[in-house]
Amino acid sequence: MDDAAAIHTLTARKVPAKTLNVPTTVSPQLQRSISNLASAPRLAMERMPRTTDEWRAFVAVADAQAASLAPILAAMFPHTMNVMQIAGVKVREITPASLDPAKSGKVLINLHGGGYLLNGGDASTGEAVLGAHYSGMKVISVDYRMAPDHPYPAAVNDALAVWRAVTADRDPASVGVFGTSAGGGLTLALTLKLKSLGLPLPGALALGTPWVDLTGASDSYAVNAEVDGIFSSFDSIGRSMAALYAGSAGVTDPLVSPIFGDFAGFPPTILTTGTRDILLSDTVRAYRSMRASGVEARLEVHEAMSHAEYIYAYDSPESAVAFGDVAAFFDKHLAG
Template sequence: MEAAQNAANAVPGARSVPGRRIPVPGTVSPEFQAAIAAPYRVPAWNADPGNAAEWKALVARLAAQTAAPLPALRERLGVVSTPEVIGGVKAWIIAPKVVPERNRHRLLIHIHGGGYVYNPGEAGTVEAVLMAAFGGFTVISFDYRMPPDAPYPAAMDDAMAVWKAALGLQPAENMAVFGTSTGGGMTLALMLRAKREGVPLPAAIAPGTPWSDLTETGDSYKANEWLDNVLVSYDGVLTRAARLYAAGRDLRDPQLSPIYGDLRGLPPTILTTGTRDLFLSNTVRTHRKLRQAGVEASLQVFEGMSHAQYLFDPDAPETREVFTEIAGFLDKHLGSAAKTP
């Protein structure tokens, strides 16, 4: 192996890496070892529906699977979810049964993930439930419109409408916006749009492993291909979802790929990813771009973790750790005083 590898990498260029079996690391909790050992998520990662009806059937089936355990999860974590309409958008207010005093006048806006196609309805609220439970925050999670029915800019229009409505509920300096994957990309795009429109920004944001670049740009799209057991490869549902959502627009438009935007003036940001994450590069490139733009930005990278894997097992210590760290960061940056009348 050594001699063959030296020979295959003896001239400058692409890195030649042999086929391998990479063991489950012993450096994470048993719960996370199980998540890392899990088979690829078929068909979530490689779905290729032939038409709108097939997309909708697949999305509905997966969403039902994701939503089914939610009532029991909320009950177990002591979290209450209340349907609401915020800024004309279907939403849920999700909060712990008792909100800690310091969070009484704070509000988080959650933007769910799912590649712009998955997780409609309550299926999109899992992360909001975890944040409410582990962070003690009141969270608004909303059901933005998605393709195939509603490509860009519908999702961003809904996000903007919810954010503007939220500004009537609590002071901007008491609020944060967060979300994972597509929700992380949308969080960043929302900041760029609010900046452009002169709308106040929140006190902090927490994009988790953000889909900040819809093009296949960034080293981990290749380096972590086949290693990440959640997204697996760009050449799966990601490619199709990006195309559906963009509906002909340039994928490098900063409203679709916010990494190409001007990030100056964004609020303090905490980013989360894992060493096996297909979006590791999306995350660290975003971190660097934020720092280069003078933004306070904190990065956490979890051992062995694939894409967004901190959303899958509420009982894994790493899940609690991710949300506790984010909550601590938000707690440091959010104001807590009531709105002046």
């Protein structure tokens, strides 16, 4: 690294205001999702929670809305769900109607998204249900502890405890771990933790638009601010969530922001994002870091998709392609 950046003044780029029409280059279902996101009420800056009690209230409202999706998903993607505990951690074991006996030796662990604050309890299973349906595999969805009451390292410890229990009587190479957003970051943090402990790693990982840089440095935090219809601005809420989660460890800890970790020796990994995704850069940077470390990695990008929209536009063919790619990747790379 030379000192060019330090000794020259760098010029910022001015981008004018613009109007983004719903593109004709995606399916009608995804067009409708994009349109709905544009017309949905936005989180007003002044309404952003400030105190712990305000955060709890904010989370309760958001989670109730997310949980209301569960019966819709259950109708479209039939499954049974067992709420249980593994190693003292709340989990939901999801068995899809599409369960494929030929894949019964493989199992998936899902770490849900939500910025380490949202999507607990009944709101935790959206991605897990879709993942189970498209893979034909059983999914253990981890309802890990979250901020503000349980900052880092509670989530990593919960994921680790479930991992240890699931792999106690099973080949770790037959277990895949997947997650979106904070769940993608947590998937990487868990794998970094396993590596540091000298434990066997999962057989494969799937990272959906993973939140890997909680410092906010990624270029797409600026470029796709207000372009993304789901996670519209890092500065309005992401930075607060990052601070609440990181706690005393700070946002540069590699188990909080895995982009600062060393991915050498990681298992095959598939990463998914969209062109409107505010975490497009987080995903791309994680992919490039993995490739630079010699990891077998695959990058999937979807036209005009916002952050995690493959979950919320669950009726779109693009969602089926995204989950289908993940399912095929696990099927290929997991032992068993």
